[in-house]
Amino acid sequence: MSYTMEDLKKKLFEMYPEIKKHDISMGLDFSEAKNAYVYISAFKLPSL
Numbered sequence: 600m601s602y603t604m605e606d607l608k609k610k611l612f613e614m615y616p617e618i619k620k621h622d623i624s625m626g627l628d629f630s631e632a633k634n635a636y637v638y639i640s641a642f643k644l645p646s647l
Contacts, residue, residue, distance in 0.1 A: 604629070607636055 604627050611625065612618055618625060630637045 602636075604636065 607627055608625070617623075625638065627636045627638060629635070
């Protein structure tokens with residue numbers, strides 16, 4: 600079974616609802632060397 604990056608992000612948001620609660624943005628990238636998706640960034644979004 601294969602997963603898309605969007606599927607993985609959705610699952611992470613489900614597992615960790617505080618990501619959205621605290622307005623944190625996250626990024627994922629596929630690492631060829633590790634043959635896996637890896638978490639690449641997290642930061643608080645600026646207030647408008």
